[in-house]
Amino acid sequence: MHNQSDFIHCMLIPLQQYYLLLPNPTIAEVIPLPRITDSDIDAVEYIGQFFWRDQPLQVINLEILAGCQPGERQINKLCVINGINSEARIKQYAVTCCGAPQLITINETALQPVDEVMDSDWLHCRVKIGSNIALIPKLDRIEMQLQNYLSSNTLNANLL
Numbered sequence: 001m002h003n004q005s006d007f008i009h010c011m012l013i014p015l016q017q018y019y020l021l022l023p024n025p026t027i028a029e030v031i032p033l034p035r036i037t038d039s040d041i042d043a044v045e046y047i048g049q050f051f052w053r054d055q056p057l058q059v060i061n062l063e064i065l066a067g068c069q070p071g072e073r074q075i076n077k078l079c080v081i082n083g084i085n086s087e088a089r090i091k092q093y094a095v096t097c098c099g100a101p102q103l104i105t106i107n108e109t110a111l112q113p114v115d116e117v118m119d120s121d122w123l124h125c126r127v128k129i130g131s132n133i134a135l136i137p138k139l140d141r142i143e144m145q146l147q148n149y150l151s152s153n154t155l156n157a158n159l160l
Contacts, residue, residue: 006108011101012134013079015063017071020079020095021127021134028080028092030101041149047096052080058146059094062137065145066122073098081139088143090150104129 011027013020029052036048036059045065049056059078063070078094079101106129114126114133122145124136 007105008107010104010106011079012104012129012132013095013097013101014073014099015068015071015096015135016073016075016098017063017068018126019129019132019134020062020097021129021136022081022139024103026082026084026139027101028082030077030079030097033076033078033096039153041153043149046149050078050094052092052094055092057092057094058090058150059096060142060146062095062122062135062142065142066120066135066137068135071098083139083143085140085143088140088147090143090147093143093146 009024011020011022011024013022013030031052034050034052036050039046039048039058045061047059047061049058051057057080061075075096075098077097077099079097080092080094082092083090110129112128114128120138122138122142124138127134127136
């Protein structure tokens with residue numbers, strides 16, 4: 001018999017090739033793709049920024065960061081993520097997504113690991129949920145990387 005606390009409310013977010021699996025509280029909002037402004041940050045996974053609630057938010061493509069090949073689905077939304085790493089000092093940022101996230105309730109038995117060993121700086125693992133493969137990201141590391149991008153970009157801008 002499962003205890004109610006064994007279940008976690010999550011969002012299954014469609015990416016281009018895979019899905020992203022995140023605990024529900026990490027999602028601030030899902031919005032239609034806004035106009036994104038370019039940035040001087042030279043990283044293929046870094047898309048740019050946009051203004052959300054009068055604050056500039058950074059946008060990344062999580063699949064590219066994780067080394068995945070782009071899939072067939074068209075990017076049409078942004079998922080605003082609440083920062084979890086207090087050291088990174090990033091309150092929110094956004095990841096690209098390809099449709100409306102689905103609220104799901106899962107437990108450990110619903111997650112089937114796809115890879116025996118995951119050698120990624122950015123992903124804890126890939127899991128199979130039903131017929132979908134979902135990425136479970138290392139949000140704390142991603143946020144530190146984003147902070148490093150922003151810090152080096154600010155330093156470079158101040159040197160000009």
